[in-house]
Amino acid sequence: MKQREIAVFGGAHIDRRGRIRGVTAPGASNPGSWFEEAGGGGFNAARNLARLGHRVRMISPRGGDAAGEMVAAAAAAAGVIDCAFTFLDRKTPSYTAILENDGNLVIALADMDLYQLFSPRRLQQRAMREILAASDLVLMDANLPEETLAALVSLASSDGRLVAGIAVSPAKVTRFRKCLSGLNFLFMNEPEARALTETDAGQPENWPPLLREAGLAGGVVTRGGGAAVAFDREEACLVLPPALPALADVTGAGDALASGFLTARLSGLDLGRCLRHGIAAANITLRSPSAVSEEMSASNLEQALALVPAPQMLS
Template identity: 30%
Template sequence: MTPDYDLLVVGDANPDVVISGAPRRPAYGQREELVDRGELVLGGSGAITACGAARLGLRTAFAGRVGDDAAGRLVLGMLAERGVDTRHCVIDERPTALTVVLVDDGDATGGGGRAILTAPGCLPYLTAGDVPAALVQASRHVHVSSYFLQPGLAAGLPALFREARQAGATTSLDTNDDPAGEWRGLDEVLKEAGVLLPNAAEAMAITGEPGIERAVRALAARGVLPVVKDGAAGALTWENGTVVRVSPPPAPAAEFADTVGAGDSFNAGFIAARLRGLDLARSLGVAVACGSLSTRAPGGTAAQPTWNEVRTP
């Protein structure tokens, strides 16, 4: 029987308020400062990944929690507009999560020019039990985002991944940042996840290794396939006992807006390429292209590419 969905994304969805041209240290004391631009866009690593996958042609479902409020309705509407099935989202009595992203000029070079402030709202209350078994069984691949923002989900994630694998699906995890800076509790879930999709800083934090290539090796030794984003330098993975690196395609500077959600578009590209049968190196190239092209417009979803824009011969 053909699965109903190519991809099931389980994770976070919320509005992002992206403020560009923000000062590194906003002035308190009721002083008003003017910035270059403000955008209200779809946020959440899971939601952006789901939209990127749908844009690439995957039949995509999203399972998460949003509040019964204006922010929740906005999120669900934005996902649906981009072709993502949201019928399995839980409507929570708690408020929808909300993120404010402050972007300065350093973001153009990957120099850490972003500050991210998130009110988690209902995110911590998502659990593996909120994801119907029939939905997992109807999906070719299950991707989970924002591990540390969702402790309820994290507790049941190893079992959810096992359930997916037993149903014949492949799996992946993007932990995203750990706000507590502790990076604990990953041992069991990494044994069950097929692919881990961190950025360079996250990979080094998870492993405790001081360099990105050493972190890739350490993750591979733990039985998971590491696919590590390295900003303007591209990305790395592990194949046949060696580190494989792919550089990003050249892009005109005039097209750059910000890097918000670029890593999530990268995730979507990698998953889409693998589900289309591309080998590991070519899949990494598609992922890097997806992340790079997504920076052409503010926010995470406005410039996500189609498959025709990124496919390689």
């Protein structure tokens, strides 16, 4: 698989996840365990893309603290080129989640105020312009301010490069509304798609026309263990993820799906094969307790692909 130049803009912070051992008791103390690692939608995708053989730069604000050092170490370990700009007097953003015993999310808290300091003016710096000019793919997540996303899409959507976004959450995906037409693909789950369109598709095959009507040229909508739907300007398809015996952790699965899908797209594969690659990458991550699996590689992705069923093309 040919190595591509990729620039990722967005969240690179600390993920803290508590996992409940037994049945979840709302409003009460629950026994469990605590886990901490580097994370962020953009950063998870960047590390997966690097493990899949690409040359990846991560551009994100960071605090001058121990958490920031942990993020830098994780970038180095994954082979990501770290292009952070550091605010020495600020703390690195964090995401704190509580998971049920089966790995599904109960509730999460995002402390992301530092990302608001990533203004559009930073994109005018010579180093940023050079990174954009050299990239085959520009990927961003909705941790960035709305005006920064719009400016980034405007700058990136030229010269035939691929431009994509990761929704991050229902509360943040609406930051993409002003720049949907400049994205080749937006990756989201059903709650995020509902927030973006302010409607419920009912059936997964209804998402492509609804999202096209909202101004999006292409996208992927995931539904947990249900069928995922992908579309571009010409076609749409469904793929049902293979059943897994157990979930280690759902964190990072959507970011991995975006990485597998975009890797296939950069190789010129059709929509159905791209979605199958995305689901295969997500399944590798779902078997790992970490948001980015150490098992992610081009060879393991090909093996995981054998378990993913053929796509169902939609009219």
